Amino acid sequence: MWRPQSKEALIREMRIREWRSKAWQQSVRAVGVALRVAFSALCRAWSWLVGRSSVTAREVEMRALVSKRHDLILRLGEVVYQLHRQGATDSDQIKTLCQAIEDLDRTLDEKESVSRTASESEKTDNP
Secondary structure (H helix, E strand, O other), X not given: OOOOOOHHHHHHHHHXXXXXXXXXXXXXXHHHHHHHHHXXXXXXXXXXXXXXXXXXXXXXXXXXXXXXXXXXXXXXXXXXXXXXXXXXXXXXXXXXXXXXXXXXXXXXXXXXXXXXXXXXXXXXXXX
């Protein structure tokens, strides 16, 4: 192993070691800052994805309810048309389908109001 032979060589060797130590500390700090920034960006991206997925889940649920409502209205129309062609009316069957449609309408209204409230709160939280 090399050993400094003179005072100048010893001082130069000490300065090199100090420089290496400072360079190492600065690089460790830089890596720490980079990791904190990357982690912060990942956290923001994750929270955005979670928020977006909840919005998407609400939209999927709303679309399913609207689709079910349209199917019930279609069935109601078919039943009424068949009854009209037969010349008979079965009001109990029609009332049952109408009641199911009204129930779905109420559920849709509730979901829309919750969705509006959630989107308004998200807008106020994220100026």
